[in-house]
Amino acid sequence: MNRHQPPAKLAKAIIGFLGYMPFASEEGSLGKRLHLARLVNGMTQEEAAKMIGCDESNLRFIELDKRQPHPGTRLKRSPARKCSSVPNR
Numbered sequence: 001m002n003r004h005q006p007p008a009k010l011a012k013a014i015i016g017f018l019g020y021m022p023f024a025s026e027e028g029s030l031g032k033r034l035h036l037a038r039l040v041n042g043m044t045q046e047e048a049a050k051m052i053g054c055d056e057s058n059l060r061f062i063e064l065d066k067r068q069p070h071p072g073t074r075l076k077r078s079p080a081r082k083c084s085s086v087p088n089r
Helices: 008-018 030-040 045-052 056-063
Strands: none
Touching: 008 030, 030 045, 030 056, 045 056
16 A cells, blocks of 8 residues: 555545545546546446456556556446546547
């Protein structure tokens, strides 16, 4: 766990309490945007991976920008599609 960023389960409640995203960044790669959307929705990597249709380790590498998603991965069901503050490219 990163001690400078809240756990995924608490991030959604923190954003709701504050009324804004204190750790948000509109710029970035697909991995960064996916990570932000996952936090905004309060999802763990395991939950988001099941939603997308890949395994947790693959999602971890995508978020770290060490891997690009396979073209067959269903990103249209990703947490990023639920979050209006994360730009779609």
